[in-house]
Amino acid sequence: MVLLDKLLPKLKERDSRVLIFSQMTRLLDILEDYLLYRGYQYCRIDGNTGGEERDASIETFNQPGSQKFIFLLSTRAGGLGINLATADVVILYDSDWNPQVDLQAQDRAHRIGQKKEVQVFRFCTEFAIEEKVIERAYKKLALDALVIQQG
Template identity: 55%
Template structure:
């Protein structure tokens, strides 16, 4: 059955003739209609970030690394699960809906079982008090406007018991809102560093961006 054949049935069932075509597609693909996964596996690789993961993750696994992958949204974690299934790597998932009693079990299993390559986490749920030193690589799929939230997520690897250097990747899509979020986050971290160091110079990676905060926010609102 084609998608176009399902749309009238969907509108009758949910009595929503006002839904736009894009909204309908999103609901059909990822919503509460029970039709998630009706697309072929090739469709998930339309995303540039998913393609980047498909290229990066096998290399990391071959090199003996283990990764934590963070996203702000559980719906994005659903897509990332799909991506990891297509790539063919083992993983566990932890987000805000994970029962408290299950969280420590997931953490302990991941840390002890080296055959589990990745752990998918929602940024805020996974950034609070968890010790995931079984991983040595962090991938931030989508950055938070508050860079300290991402820092907390990164620190899940930087805990007592970590014996390896930790590498952090941030996925930023060129020409999108990602660039503006990254620039805002970098500026905030620079200001934080200036305050903590009483105005001392910061390293090259923390140089103040050319744009002012007003210019960045104005550019953001234009997208």
């Protein structure tokens, strides 16, 4: 949270648009409380978001001149059909054990219509199990590249 608290004001200053992904909706609740406390305008999609509300949130975030600075998404709810190309920063607050899910999450900003370079930040707690999860995820991606991609 300390890192996020230092990063977000700098991103807002440079007029960035931010996607924050977490695999746990309870963490999204905590992040939502933080954003309300700091006065940041945001949208949110998780597994409990209905189709119409989801479409309205995406449209609101992508509108030219939108005041929505941050979009909170659960990693698995941030799946197919979501185009958030107005965002130029992706923050993976906690990585998924499946590296493909994190890549799909990042793809929400890497879409047709993207006009800026996209930066991706992956938060990780040093000397914790999370570090091992991320290491294994990278090994899975390497294995995928070696075995599957080469036929």
